[in-house]
Amino acid sequence: MEKRMQSNAGFMKALKCRECGREYPLAATHVCEFDFGPLEVVYDYALIKKSLTRATIESRPNTMWRYRELLPVAEDPTVGTQVGFTPLIKADRLAKALGIRELWIKNDAVNYPTLSFKDRVVSVALSRAKELGFTTVACASTGNLANSVAANAAAAGLKAYVFIPSDLEQGKIVNSLIYGAQVISIKGHYDEVNRLCAEIAGKYGWAFVNVNMRPYYAEGSKSMGFEIMEQLGWRLPQHTVVPMASGSLLTKIHKSYQEMSKLGLVTETPWHMHGAQATGCNPISQAQKAGLDFFKPVKPNTIAKSLAIGTPADGFYSLKVMKESHGHAEDVTDDEIRDAIKLLAECEGIFAETAGGVTVGVAKKLIASGKIPAKDSAVLCITGNGLKTLDAVMGHCGQPREIKPSLREFEALLAAEKQSPVNA
Amino acid sequence: MATKAKKKPASAKAKASNGQEKKRVWLMYPPQKITRPILWELGQKFKVVTNIRQASVTEEIGIVCLELDGKGAEIAAAIKWLGKNGINVEPVEINVMAS
Numbered sequence: 043m044e045k046r047m048q049s050n051a052g053f054m055k056a057l058k059c060r061e062c063g064r065e066y067p068l069a070a071t072h073v074c075e076f077d078f079g080p081l082e083v084v085y086d087y088a089l090i091k092k093s094l095t096r097a098t099i100e101s102r103p104n105t106m107w108r109y110r111e112l113l114p115v116a117e118d119p120t121v122g123t124q125v126g127f128t129p130l131i132k133a134d135r136l137a138k139a140l141g142i143r144e145l146w147i148k149n150d151a152v153n154y155p156t157l158s159f160k161d162r163v164v165s166v167a168l169s170r171a172k173e174l175g176f177t178t179v180a181c182a183s184t185g186n187l188a189n190s191v192a193a194n195a196a197a198a199g200l201k202a203y204v205f206i207p208s209d210l211e212q213g214k215i216v217n218s219l220i221y222g223a224q225v226i227s228i229k230g231h232y233d234e235v236n237r238l239c240a241e242i243a244g245k246y247g248w249a250f251v252n253v254n255m256r257p258y259y260a261e262g263s264k265s266m267g268f269e270i271m272e273q274l275g276w277r278l279p280q281h282t283v284v285p286m287a288s289g290s291l292l293t294k295i296h297k298s299y300q301e302m303s304k305l306g307l308v309t310e311t312p313w314h315m316h317g318a319q320a321t322g323c324n325p326i327s328q329a330q331k332a333g334l335d336f337f338k339p340v341k342p343n344t345i346a347k348s349l350a351i352g353t354p355a356d357g358f359y360s361l362k363v364m365k366e367s368h369g370h371a372e373d374v375t376d377d378e379i380r381d382a383i384k385l386l387a388e389c390e391g392i393f394a395e396t397a398g399g400v401t402v403g404v405a406k407k408l409i410a411s412g413k414i415p416a417k418d419s420a421v422l423c424i425t426g427n428g429l430k431t432l433d434a435v436m437g438h439c440g441q442p443r444e445i446k447p448s449l450r451e452f453e454a455l456l457a458a459e460k461q462s463p464v465n466a
Numbered sequence: 467m468a469t470k471a472k473k474k475p476a477s478a479k480a481k482a483s484n485g486q487e488k489k490r491v492w493l494m495y496p497p498q499k500i501t502r503p504i505l506w507e508l509g510q511k512f513k514v515v516t517n518i519r520q521a522s523v524t525e526e527i528g529i530v531c532l533e534l535d536g537k538g539a540e541i542a543a544a545i546k547w548l549g550k551n552g553i554n555v556e557p558v559e560i561n562v563m564a565s
Contacts, residue, residue: 061520077519078490078531078558182563207563232563233549233556240557252564287565338527339494339554348565353494355560397565 052116053090057081057257060359068116070174070254080355081257083114091305096276099307106162106265112301113265114258115169121198122165126265128153130273130421135389136402142409144419146279147386148270150426151394156193156217157427158186158395159266159291164194164251166262171249177201178248182239185214185348186426191251192223203248205239207232211433232352263291267298270421271308278303278313281420283405285397286317286326286371287349289360291425296363315363316414317371318404320344320379320396326357330371335361345376345434346396348426370413374403380438382406383428393428401425487538490519490558491545495528499552505530512536512544531558 056065061079072081090111102108106126107119129149137145150159164187171179180203181191188204195202202223206215210227218225228235243253251259271278278299284292296315303310319327322344325337337357342350354360364371374382379396382403387393394402401422408414428435445451495504500523505516514536521530534541548555 073490073558078533079520183565184563185565187564205563233554236561236563237545237555237557239562240559243559243562253559253562256559288561334526336522336524336527336529338496351561351563351565353554353556353560 052114053085053111054114054116055084055086058084068114070171070176070249072254072256083257083261085112085301087301087304094305094307096272096307099272106165106262106269109265109268112268112298113166114261115166116173119165119169120172121168121200122155122161122194124154125161125165126153127269130270131390131392133390133422136386139385139389140406140409142414142416142418142420145405146270146274146419146421147390147392148266148273148421148423149392150266151392151398151424151428155197156186156189157430158190159263159423159425160186160190161194162265163187163259163262164190167249167251167255167259168194168198168200170258171251171255172198172200174249176247176249178203178246180205180243180246180248180250181252182206182236182243182250183252184210184350185430187252188214188223188225189217192218192221192225195223196221205235205242207235213432214430217430260290260294263294264298264301266291266423267295268302270295271299271302274421276308278308278311279421280312280418281314281316281369281414282423283316283318283401283408283414283420284423285346285349285401285425286319286354286360287351287397288354289317289326289356291423292317292360293356293363295423296367313367314414315367315369316404316408317360317364317369318401319371319373320346320349320400321373321375322346323350323352324373325352326354326360327371327373329357330361330364335365337361344379344396345431346379346400347431348395348397349400370408372404372407372413374400374407378403380435383435384439386424387428392424394424395426395428395431396434397426398424398428485537486535487541489534489541489545491532491534492556492558492560493528493530493532493548494554494556495523495530496552496554497526500525500528504548504551504553505532508544508548511547513540514544 059074059079094111104127131147133145133147178201182205204223204225208227208229243250302308323342325340329337339353379399383399517533519531
């Protein structure tokens with residue numbers, strides 16, 4: 043299988059170290075043997091240019107796989123074939139509330155099948171894992187990734203191991219257990235749990251999606267960027283605001299813009315990548331605001347659990363991308379996150395998870411400070427569904443008003459509201 | 467038991483036949499620890515060979531990518547000691563636990 047894959051790599055050329063540039067075969071490996079730098083997939087762009095046109099893409103089904111030449115699979119995908127092509131919504135009411143000319147929401151809160159952008163990276167990782175001959179897949183996750191691996195592995199008939207910290211909320215565990223995944227809860231501090239997962243990933247010959255499959259897995263995020271450009275009418279957005287956990291999504295959306303420009307599928311116009319974090323876990327935004335090109339680890343304490351990574355693996359690279367693209371980073375408090383979730387819901391009818399609140403809250407700050415000029419256009423990336431983080435907003439979005447089964451009571455309530463409107 | 471791929475994926479921790487292990491980690495030093503010769507002290511206290519593959523030291527932070535070579539228990543004790551001495555130790559993948 044390995045031999046076949048190396049001779050039939052699709053549009054991929056090799057894995058390449060992001061630090062020293064050394065190249066490696068297209069296997070399940072993720073670290074450079076020389077300097078331990080992360081490996082990344084490189085493609086044969088000359089070959090891609092020959093077969094990938096706007097017309098070709100537009101003729102394909104509405105999924106992330108319509109850009110398959112730019113995704114790291116050798117053959118047609120076999121896992122998550124329905125993922126992606128989520129709505130890009132022109133958010134006029136939110137634009138008015140935030141004070142910007144034009145605003146778009148890329149809504150991965152409705153991504154198929156598990157309602158987060160992780161379905162993009164997982165479908166790529168599992169499709170590639172099957173090509174490489176794996177039958178067991180794994181991940182270590184506190185939420186969305188676990189759900190996505192469990193669901194997509196079930197649909198593909200793969201065995202799945204999901205490692206979670208022991209203090210995870212019950213709702214999040216059910217979202218993985220329901221698919222029949224082997225869910226292993228690990229007691230201990232985050233650092234210990236993290237190191238054990240790295241050890242397990244190294245010891246067993248499984249496709250660990252965010253470890254040995256990481257070079258392929260991470261590329262799946264580019265599809266969000268490809269879709270944004272196509273849905274904007276084949277053009278680059280001026281500003282893109284992206285939530286940052288490890289920082290990988292921001293770097294990959296940037297890469298998608300570079301690739302589409304390089305292939306001539308969009309006209310290259312300046313774009314700015316902006317990163318959003320929670321104040322309770324802001325290693326990247328803190329570094330960006332201080333003008334540093336490295337981050338300092340922090341201990342997370344925020345309601346935005348899906349962004350609570352104190353030592354982000356792609357922190358350095360996301361700082362580099364923001365610098366190159368003249369973007370900015372900002373962070374928001376838990377209260378600001380809740381307010382932003384409500385604002386997005388009330389203006390656009392979209393209920394985002396806490397990471398979405400972070401993105402909207404940060405966009406508000408960047409627009410107010412002029413870092414995103416009011417005359418410009420911006421895209422906000424919403425990465426997960428609010429139904430997954432109900433606890434974060436419970437008790438912060440009002441209460442239903444109760445009446446007896448009497449028309450008179452209802453009319454009295456309406457009359458009272460007319461005198462002092464509730465949602466003025 | 468799970469089926470393995472034909473070629474075993476590269477491992478962050480490789481076990482040699484003589485019981486020796488290799489482990490790859492990132493160390494992050496807070497500013498107040500940067501001037502302390504911690505890797506020398508580690509070499510004195512534990513039977514572990516240290517091999518630096520990347521490093522960056524500024525006034526704000528020290529970052530070292532390190533390979534540790536020795537017996538498993540000795541490597542584990544050395545990592546614990548680093549943590550106790552205020553050094554942030556992460557696996558080479560950094561955050562394996564994703565959201």
